[in-house]
């Protein structure tokens with residue numbers, strides 16, 4: 001009997017990104033969410049987008065409020081600092097942190113309850129200030145963590161096992177963001193990996209606040225086929241506004257004039273390529289964005305893509321003229337006014 | 350005071366509340382000119398990327414943990430977002446966490462964390478502004494108050510003195526209290542806790558902190574939208590003394 005010669009395959013060199021890290025390095029702790037929860041898919045998309053964009057995790061800071069969605073920053077980018085704040089208060093914490101250090105890349109994760117119910121005030125003010133951050137709303141139309149109550153994005157007429165029938169009109173996160181003068185408004189679906197990753201990468205390259213309303217089914221409390229936040233409904237009703245491609249600034253591209261493509265250059269030199277699908281959509285036209293969102297809402301279509309973008313509008317730190325050095329690293333000589341200054345104030349009183 | 354509050358907040362890694370009241374906050378007051386602050390800023394226990402890399406070496410082989418108390422005062426070291434060291438990041442959350450900032454629901458972990466915070470609270474007693482005490486060896490009673498009640502208490506003490514009722518005085522400037530409050534209360538027969546609120550909140554706190562001395566405390570609390578008057582304080586004390 002002759003032994004079959006076995007060949008040991010050459011060790012595969014692990015794939016690394018532009019800063020030499022494997023994808024595994026972008027993971028976080030083990031998720032404690034329900035199996036199949038949309039929020040876990042979004043975490044995977046964030047891991048992919050951050051890895052492919054070569055984000056330096058030590059320069060990223062994660063924020064969240066309270067909810068199943070708000071637990072997820074523990075499950076991605078494990079090397080980054082994170083702050084799990086109070087319910088609906090993520091915008092305040094994030095605004096403070098990103099003003100204190102404007103060199104950081106901020107990513108906030110919130111839920112529909114966290115953003116549209118208790119946190120709607122903070123949300124709108126963060127939008128109007130254009131705080132530079134990626135803001136992901138993991139929208140399942142329900143309070144998941146507290147076991148299935150209606151949120152402000154629940155459909156009118158929706159039935160839930162414990163909560164009964166919802167008689168109130170929902171808020172539309174994208175419309176609320178537009179009305180508050182958002183500079184980047186997009187919607188996606190947790191089940192649409194390709195589009196969500198492209199949107200996340202574009203959001204990381206955006207200069208101000210990027211709002212991503214991601215429909216993210218709650219398999220435990222709101223996954224009935226007639227719910228607009230369920231997997232089946234989403235799969236059947238998702239209509240993409242455009243086919244979306246993101247080209248990072250470190251890749252050379254030739255932009256040709258194609259009839260069916262529209263490109264938008266982002267502040268950091270990267271490109272968003274929007275390939276025309278059914279409709280000819282211009283994402284820099286705000287009135288069109290309102291119209292499109294309102295039509296989609298009335299026609300019960302899950303329209304996804306970028307509704308609106310202003311790539312060059314000044315962000316919060318531009319308007320505040322904050323210094324480049326993180327405030328915590330300024331020396332006392334730089335932050336404490338002089339004796340003369342105090343004397344001057346005292347004399348003026 | 351704002352500088353002190355910020356320094357304390359960074360040193361203790363906890364929110365510090367500066368309490369004002371309607372009388373101070375809504376009216377114009379003449380004060381002495383503010384003096385230039387000579388005290389340096391205190392950022393507390395913050396590690397830079399380099400200090401974090403050298404932490405084990407400098408702490409008997411102990412690895413850095415965000416909630417690990419290495420020097421016995423209940424205050425662990427922290428890092429700031431943006432620190433260029435892959436070990437620097439951690440997840441801040443309200444629920445159970447270990448000394449290394451990982452999630453845990455184990456009761457003993459939860460309890461150990463609260464014990465550490467309790468230790469920090471005791472550390473705070475000696476860091477916050479101490480009370481200002483005016484002893485009076487001839488007096489049988491003491492008065493405790495705080496904030497904008499001070500001028501009314503000063504005047505009430507003078508009036509009481511004239512009527513033959515001498516008093517000692519302790520003006521609280523911060524919580525949590527230190528031993529000097531216990532020592533003050535122990536020295537006198539009765540202590541009047543004068544405060545401008547409905548339910549005698551400071552008296553309640555002092556009773557809880559010093560249960561063995563609770564019987565000596567008499568709460569004088571009033572809240573009618575006006576500052577306390579020296580007359581009211583004098584009458585209340587004179588009625589029993």
Ligand SMILES: Cc1ncc(C[n+]2csc(CCOP(=O)(O)OP(=O)(O)O)c2C)c(N)n1
Nearest residue numbers: 067068069087111112113114142143144145
């Ligand atoms: C101030 C406050 N109010 C209420 C709660 C209770 N609470 C916790 S999570 C939650 C709703 C979460 O819903 P959502 O933001 O949609 O997150 P999901 O769990 O659905 O991802 C509520 C009401 C709280 N934690 N704090």
Ligand code: SF4
Nearest residue numbers: 034037068144218219
């Ligand atoms: S309850 Fe719903 S939202 Fe929460 S983890 Fe489970 S599936 Fe996700």
Ligand SMILES: [Mg+2]
Nearest residue numbers: 111112140142
């Ligand atoms: Mg929800």
